[in-house]
Amino acid sequence: MTTAAISPIDCQAVPLNWYALHIRSRHEKRVAERLTSQSLETFLPLHRSRHTWKNGVHVDVDLPLFPCYLFARASIHDRLRLLQHPGVLGFAASSVRPTVIPDDEMSLLRAATENLKAEPHPYLNNGDEVRIVSGPLAGMTGILTRRKQEYRVVLSVEAIMRSIVVEVSEFDIQPKENHR
DSSP, X not given: OOOOOOOHHHHSOOOOEEEEEEEOTTOHHHHHHHHHHTTOEEEOOEEEEEEEOTTSOEEEEEEESSXXXXXXXXXXXXXXXXXXXXXXXXXXOSSSSOOEXXXXXXXXXXXXXXXXXXXXXXXXXXXXXXXXXXXXXXXXEEEEEEETTEEEEEEEEGGGTEEEEEEEOGGGEEEOOOOO
């Protein structure tokens, strides 16, 4: 009877991290379904949009909040397997390595999309930064905008250079303190 040597790596739990995957256009839902069927945790935030077809029919459709992106939780060893899936173009990266998205940022993003009306918004670099001080997004910072009489905060996901806008009460925000 032979015994296999167990390496130290096998004994340790490999941490799972969130990554943003760059997906082929209009394939986000299909790729998410395939990855989920292979026991990988995914997150595809959606928003409802009303479309009018050429024949005049109005239809509400669920579209990705971040077109061409999908979030997946995987170990460092699963990265190659993720890249081999049809429709996956690569990882969102701010350097040579794929950018790990912190668990707390993913939790806040889930809260924003599940509890608040979120819709896509152009990525912004300029504007007044505000901190949300109460509600499900307390602690997040973003850029304040206004639409008619409503206050909105643009929340950005740096790793994929995409943003969403959520409606907030003026009592739930305060100016962000600048540390020099």
